[in-house]
Amino acid sequence: MIKQVRKLTAILAVSSLFFVASCGNDDNGGGSSDDDTIEVTELSGNLEEDLMLDPDIAYQLTGTYTVKSGVTLTIPAGTEITVDTDAGAGATDLYIVGEQGSTINVNGTSAEPVVMKSSNGEAGDWGGLVLLGEATTTEGVDAIAEVGGLIYGGTDDADSSGSISYLIMEGTGAQINSESQFNGLTLYAVGSGTTISHIAIINGADDGIEFFGGTVSASNIYLENLEDDAIDWTEGWNGTLSNTYVLHTLEGFSTALEADGVNGNPTIENFTAASTVGGVALQFKKESGATITGLSLSGYDTSLDFADDGAVANVQIEETDANPALSYFAAPTVEITDFAWATSNTSTDDYTILEGNITDTVTLDASVDYLLDGAYVVQDGGKLVIPAGTKITVSEGGTSVYIAVLQGGQIEINGTTDAPVVISSLSQSPGGWGGLTICGEATTTEGVDATAEVGGFIYGGTADDDNSGIIENLVIIGTGAQINSESQYNGISFYAVGSGTTVNNIAVINGADDGVEFFGGSVNATNLYLENNEDDAVDWTEGWNGTVTDTYVSHTVAGFSTAVEADGVNENPSLVNFTAVSSVDGTALQFKKESGATITNIYLEGYTTDIEFANDGDPANVQVDDNDSDAADYDAGTPVDVSGWTWKDATL
Secondary structure, three states, X not given: OEEEEEOOOOOOOOOOOOOOOOOOEOOEOOOOOOOOOOOEXXXXXXXXOOEEOOOOOEEEEEEEEEEOOOOEEEEEOOOEEEEOOOOOOOHHHOOEEEOOOOEEEEEOOOOOOEEEEEOOOOOOOOOOEEEEOOOOOOOOOOEEOOOOOOEEOOOOOOOOOEEEEEEEEEOOOOEOOOOOEOOOEEEEOOOOOOEEEEEEEEOOOOOOEEEEOOOOOEEEEEEEOOOOEEEEEEOOOOOEEEEEEEEEOOOOOOXXXXXXXXXXXXXXXXXXXXXXXXXXXXXXXXXXXXXXXXXXXXXXXXXXXXXOOOOHHHEEEOOEEOOOOOOOOOOOOOOHHHHOOOOOOOOOOEEEEEEEEEOOEEEOOOOOOEEEEEEEEEOOOOEEEEEOOOEEEEOOOHHHOEEEEOOOOEEEEEOOOOOOEEEEEOOOOOOOOOOEEEEOOOOOOOOOOEEOOOOOOEEOOOXXXXXXXXXXXXXXXXXXXXXXXXXXXXXXXXXXXXXOOEEEEEEEEOOOOOOEEEEOOOOXXXXXXXXXXXXXXXXXXXXXXXXXXXXXXXXXXXXOOEEEEEOOOOOOOEEEEEEEEEOOOOEEEEEOOOOOEEEEEEEEEOOOEEEEEOOOOOHHHEEEOOEEHHHOOOOOOOOOOOOOOHHHHOOO
């Protein structure tokens, strides 16, 4: 089943409003309507008396709205403020600011967040929300801000500028000049008495949140596609940032985190950043630093950049000096699903949803944006055809999101080297979804009509030449959803798949369990690229007896299981041209019980243990270049050359 829907972020998921002329003034947002339309009230000028907005009124920001010292602005749950980019004011004059001594309370909830967005949703349309506090900053007392000539800074580190909760902002980052810009949320010397939690800032032309000194802390922050830095601080900020998720899917951003100036040693707890477009994750300038725990980075070209050769010891990550040579790739410490109140994790494009059952032939279209949003199951007699160049975004729904091909069904993935098929979550983080499972009718030691550990699927028969289809030039990212401690999905699970099935040019990257696992069957595969799968890169059991030719395994993240794990009886499968390289030690090959294989041309590099027989199996069961495995030379082979495998680098 394919279902057409519009996937919208919460920022855009607001009701259409029928506007009438404003009856407010520059000082407040009150007013009522005598008809069935919703009144529009303009926000601009100075607020000099306490005011509570009304969530039933449509507000338009038409100029700078300044909350004066001693005045409180309260914004209730469900309030929507649209920034009117056609009102005549320039982008740099469209912002909300709380002066020193003022209070702004944004009282959104998860069910009814407060939304502030520009009328056309473009990055740089307006200046966001600015708070001016009286806490300390290296700029001293009564410093002048780079935006608006605003005054900030004092000596009261416990200063309170109010409370901001469940706020969504879009289209911020107005540009003053090449050196000065507005951000989404700008915090000038804001004190620790201020509460900031559950903030989402999306599609800004500059930073998401920037701290200019101060002691304020912030928690539960979602930042998507900010064109400069997602988080930025300077002037000695020393608060705590906890539970942050940064997503980059557009090229050209600066960093997920930029720090500058002296080291106030702020604390960063549970910071997850994911990029589908490379880039730099964390940048520290001058002598800036931080204490970081719970760091998870994925998809960046550079994890840590010390732009001015600052001391790496200024940045402590898990109680250890920062190491720019490490990727800091790890399972997310913050899940994107924690921010369901703010975003669908797919942006605002039209998606065609893939879920349900396929009972006849369904052919996808490479020009269509697809979202795999549940179980997509090819039933007996059905066929799923995926053309070259198709890209399928995956909702990170864990074990509820996967593609399965049942006995009697077929899948044709017709990628090419120039236009591979990509199936990936946006974050590319391990364990986000269940991968591809294929159930065939070849033999397995579990017998006929066995039950798989995932999905309760039926597999196994007597037709070793069974044909489940064609899989060519496929890149799968972020799989390995965990059912329980004993059962997990893999990148691709081959359950009793027969030799009539074609498997060629497959990349499985960032899986929380195995890359590929064979449960019996006789299927063969060529050109496998398996990178940073947290359990085994290649796993087989139940008497699989096929051949895998030209395999490259890369391990750069510690804690994986093995490059190869084999279990059960020995049906003597073949590995031809097998290369595995680790920069983090570990075990390369593990054979359990009486399992074995014939291996030709093996090259292992960087592993602490080349081969292990976990149950005291016979080394003669594993033949390596015509030698028993205990007499083999594991680094004498010719490495598989993947320099021409450009298809493996494809992303969404």
